[in-house]
Amino acid sequence: MGKASSVVTMADVARFAGVSTMTVSNVINGRPRVGPETRERVLAAIGELGYQVNLAARHLRAGRTGVVGLAVPELERPYFGQLAGRLADRFEAHGLRVVTERTGASREGELDAVAFSRLRMYDGLILSVVDLDPAELGQLRTDAPVVMIGERALPSRFDHVMMDNVDGSRQAVAQLLAHGARRVAMIGGDLSGSATMPALRAAGYVAAHADAGVPVDPELNIRCSFGLQDGYDAIRALRERGITFDAVFALTDVVAMGALRALADAGLRVPDDIQVVGFDDIDEAAYLVPALSTVNPGHDTMADAITSFLMAQLNGTPNATPQELIVPAQLVLRGTTK
Template structure:
């Protein structure tokens, strides 16, 4: 039989209200009383009925997370971080895969799951501001990513221009003269445009030429795209001594081609990726990468939803998440006695 609050109260010799205060982490409970109730909870194996708790507040206990590319390791790691952050608040996450298609992003943003969710975290690729401007659904919405929308929703992003400049500055500091950028894309994809902009600004600030002949566009951002783009650059007869890639899978694809062409990493070509996904840490040459704070992005997104559910409605905010450059073997080489590349 399911253990109830009443059972815990009787076992601990306290009131049901006291048990409820402990279970709901009410602050004004003495340490001794909290320990007494917790001992009874542990001994009886009590588990809160989270569904009932949410229903009493008129909620479902579910947050939707809509992502464009579940096959992209960055989004897989981000999804795991959101699930963990939501669980800390007794919420579960419903995952939607939009494939970066506008019609799917519109469908999700307009609330086709509104009856079963309390909030939506959306990372759009093709969605336009006009798609959200007349949004009829009042379920709280938080946007992720670098597409800028002048709309009344919290928006959590990484400063892509500054991050790209950090990556290129690192390569210039190593003495690299010709830095290629792989992963540019036609159209309005803002992250790619912003990272190219950061690449160009940092080269020019250092007195270097931002040679468009070293910018390679890609159809997508997977391993094969990076490999094909790297091959195209090399086939022109150019041989950059550094590569900054749109993301880690593109960087890993480029590294494969460099290896096949007999070029050493980093002696001949240094490589920096973006996103710091786990596969980049364990290759034969571990990958230097810009590492966005995925856990912070997830936590901020979940907390933004919950604040609005509680009626705390500050002005919509654009929140910049932290990032850092993690230097590994693809730029520093193998260093005897250095920390594990997984760091």
């Protein structure tokens, strides 16, 4: 079996195949300077000896580690897992791997992600911003390539890609109101007017009501977190309080999934008795029964833009000024709406 049990070098492969180390290097890197018979001999030697290319060493010689960091608030939410998958596919095409870490949606976690990105040997960092404010972003000391993603506008020196939370929510709630709903429960919203995701999506909820001339009843908003149980408990709370509603706007698809189960347990039919719309268009949404109507925030466009912005920085051709891209949202109608 040759030398599979010890460290095999390129020189070992060259000796085994009876060629130069340069020829082995040409084969490994796919250069067209090697004849077919020689190439086959080198590949056979690689297989026989168990030689493995040291990608880390190769990247370090080029001043790179070959790794991009993705720092997100949580790993449990399907949205972030699917975002990581989309980005992994795109960066893999550039010979880069994506490593994901969790910030806990906290200021400290987000600052640490930037501060330690070099120590973790990332070539660049994609940071989902939840708790940092513009002043703190402006004071971050890093010369590493960074692209921000998040829910709200954050003027800073970094490129920033974000979804259109307000318009996406407006589209969702407008659909409900246009098809007979007059008391739309909002699960997870924040009517305070701040710049957080719950407040931005609530702003779209309010805007849709204003457009339709339907007053907003604050009792229909249930503040909660964004797990399955939260959506379930919110529906139960509305019913226990005797608050009537004929539609549900859930701030995430996961919350909507919990709400759907609670409605089913209460004997309510969707969409005949209660219409439901979510937000995020996670992969699971299309496979629920009934399939969930939801807002697609522009997954592919966002992933393409994030990749483009970061690769431009990595290749030394960054934008002359930091770019802020708001990706349009699109309502996807399925079986939970009329």
